Amino acid sequence: MKHRIYILTFLCSLILFSCSDEYLNKEPLSDVTEESFFQKSSDLELYTNGFYRMFPEASVYNGDERAGEIITTNLSEEMRSARLIPTSGGGWNWDYLRDINYFLEHYEKCDDENAKKHYSGVARFFRAYFYFDKLKRFGDVPWYDYTIDPTDTESLQKPRDSRQFVTDKIIEDLDYAIANLNDETQAYRITKYSALALKSRVGLYEGTYEKYRNIDGYEKFLLASADASLILMDDSPYTIYSTGDTMHDYMNLFNAHDAETSEMILSRQFTQTVAVDHNVNYYTTTSSYGRPGMPKELVNSYLMNDGSRFTDQANYNAIFFLEEVANRDPRLSQTIRTPGYTRKGEAMEIAPNLGATTTGYQLTKYVTEPIYDTNDESITDLPILRFGEVLLNYAEAKAELGTISQTDLDNSIQQLRNRVGMPGLSMAEANSNPDPFMAEQYPTVAGANKGLILEIRRERRIELYMENHRWDDIVRWQSGQTITNPLRGMYFPGPGNYDLDGDGNTDVVLFEGEEPGGQTEGIQYIELGSDIFLDENNLVDPQPDFNNRTFDEERDYLYPIPRVELQLNPNLTQNPGWE
Known part of the structure; x- marks a missing residue:
């Protein structure tokens, strides 16, 4: 019976990932046993193909929805x-x-x-990926590096290992x-570079998670992140995708049908050939599916294209759209519709x-x-790990360690800004004049590099928008109160006709x-107080029923362990606040 369980894993992997003739010319599945399998290179490849199902299918932006970075008609449970x-x-x-553990106990039968x-x-990468997901969600979890026999009560009732131990593993x-x-x-397979990029992410996550909770020993994780990032920066084929077209390159990186391999270290492949597709076009263009929108707080975070701060001007929340989006960091116009926007191929x-958007x-x-x-029907490949994130990880890890230099910034964040023609980030200027707008969002940031860390967070939020990072960032920075801020959209002075x-x-x-009579085709007619709501400052309020949201600092950074698991394993303890 045990062998048949793994034959099922084999079959699922075959169906999902192995469509070429190379994999059809195999012995009948009924003949596959523990003794006959794991003998050839193709056996190892076929088995590990099943692990790729762990990657997110379409909602790479799920972490942004959870944190209110994308505002839809239905707020997440977290929000x-x-x-x-x-x-x-x-x-x-x-x-x-x-x-994974079963594979690691049998793969050495292969003679290659x-x-x-x-x-x-590959298997060790996926075990790390698996446990990183559990660590982020639950904190302390039991570590297993072997398969458990159903009669092994001691293992089945193992208590949770500490998050530091799990991260070390x-x-x-x-x-x-x-x-x-x-x-x-x-772009679609695990390589050495995938593992380096994941190490860069894991080290930064745990290092900052522990630093902002005053846990001793966080430095080693930040060092691990910086070291892995630097190897990718200095000794890998990856770079920032750029053709010199500062007004389109960022957009084109993400609307390409196939992953741009100069920057995308690991992507999820989508193709209509085998009906593997997702819904991002429908999600962003239709009026009947969530109506996702960027929050005004994030729009406010984008710098002017000369590097100055949009929020330094008076009454920045009362500027109409046309003026609001003019002369901004070009990534804004390559992430939302602004004047001059055209669809790809149009x-x-x-x-x-x-x-089609709750915020405008x-x-x-x-x-x-x-x-x-x-x-x-969408077929754009979606990013899982990319070089742009690695550069941000490096800068943040070094800044949090207090070892960053202007040269480090020039070698990391400057590459991202060069792509869109933005001026450089000056460490001295950032630290001598921290942005009060950013400081209000992240009140726990302090020390000699306060201004710089705030700017790195700004850069990260803008560069990695819709890439499933925001919830994790808020958790590791212990910035949960951020998601209780008012959710707002465009400024409209009141009823009237508007040119967008x-x-x-x-x-x-x-x-x-x-409703006005004599309506003109192509003009949107929207009723205030019904189709759209404005707050007391004439800002779109996309969620008027949820303006008094809360975040429990003692509970909400982690998720609860299901009740049945606590009953099955009396040595498990519930996460704080969920008892």
């Missing part, structure tokens, strides 16, 4: 403080770990030494993977569609040609009471 202790499920699933090195590295697995994985660039300039700031990241606008694309023609009519 509403509506999470409950589940009876079962809730992310406490260990099936993949058993598959190179294959053993590489695919054991994650780093250990990644170091093994780095030393053994193939040294090559493959020539017609189009204004924001207020019916309509998202364009990942959006491609209109022919992919039907639900689950600067062509001199009306795009939107806001009205109260009776």
Whole structure:
């Protein structure tokens, strides 16, 4: 029976990842046993293919929705403080770990030494990936590096290991993977560079998580992040994708059908050939599916294109859209619809569609040609690990350690700014004049590098928008109160006719009471107090029913362990605040 369980894993991997003739010419599945499998390189590859199912399928932006970085018609449970202790499920699933550990107990039967090195590295990468996900969600978790026999009560009732111990083991697995994985660039497969990039992420996460909670020993994790990042910066084929087109390169990196391998270290592949697609076009363009929008607080965070701060000007929250988005960091116009926006493959300039966004700031990241606008028809490859993140990880780790220099900034963040033609970040200027707007968002940032750390956080939020980082960043920075800030959108002085694309023609009519007659095709007619709500400052309020949200600092950074798991294992303890 035990053998048949792993035959099922084998079959799922075969169906999902192995479509070429190379994998169809195999012995019948009924003949696959523990004794006959794991003998050849192709066996190891086929088995480890199943691990790729761990990667997110489409919602790479899930972490942004959870944190209110993307505001939709339905706020997340995290935003509403509506999470409950589940009876079962809730992310406490260990099936993949058993598959990984089973592989690691049997792969050495293979007689191909190179294959053993590489695919054991793949397995160790995925064990690190698996445990990193559990660490972020639950904190302390039991560490298992072996398969558990159903009669092994001691293992089944193992208590939780400390997060420091688990992180040490994650780093250990990644170091093994780095030393053994193939040294090559493959956008859809695990390589040495994937392991280095994940180590960069893990070290930064745990190092800052512990630093902002005053836990001793956090420095070693920040050092691990900086070291892994520097190897990728100095000794890898990756760079920032740039053709010199500062007004389009950032956008084009994400709306390309195929992953841009100069920057994308690891991506999730989507293709209509085998009906593997996602819904980002539909998600961002339709009026019937969430209506995602960027919050005004994030729009305010984008610098002017000369590097000055938008929020240094008076009454910055009462500036109409056309002036608000003019002369800003070009990444803003490459992330939301602004004047001059055209769809990929199209020539017609189009204004924001207020019916498709809760805030007025309509998202364009990942959006491609209109022919992919039907639900689950999008085929853009989605990023999992990219070089741009590595540069940000390096700068932040060094800044939090207090060892950063201007040269470090020039070698990291400056590369990201060069792509969009933005001036450099000056360490001396940032620290001598910390941005009060940013400081209000992150009151726990202090010390000699306060101003610089705030600027690095700004850069990270802008560069990595819609890439599933925001929730994790808020958790590790212990900045949960950030998600209780008012959710707001565009400024409108009141009822009237508005030009949103600067062509001199009306795009939107806001009205109260009776709907205007003699309507013109192509103009959006929106009723105040029904279709859209304005607050006392004439800012769009996308969620008027949720303006009194809370965040429990003692509870809400971690998720609860399901009730049934606590019953099955009396040595497990519930996370604080969820008892």
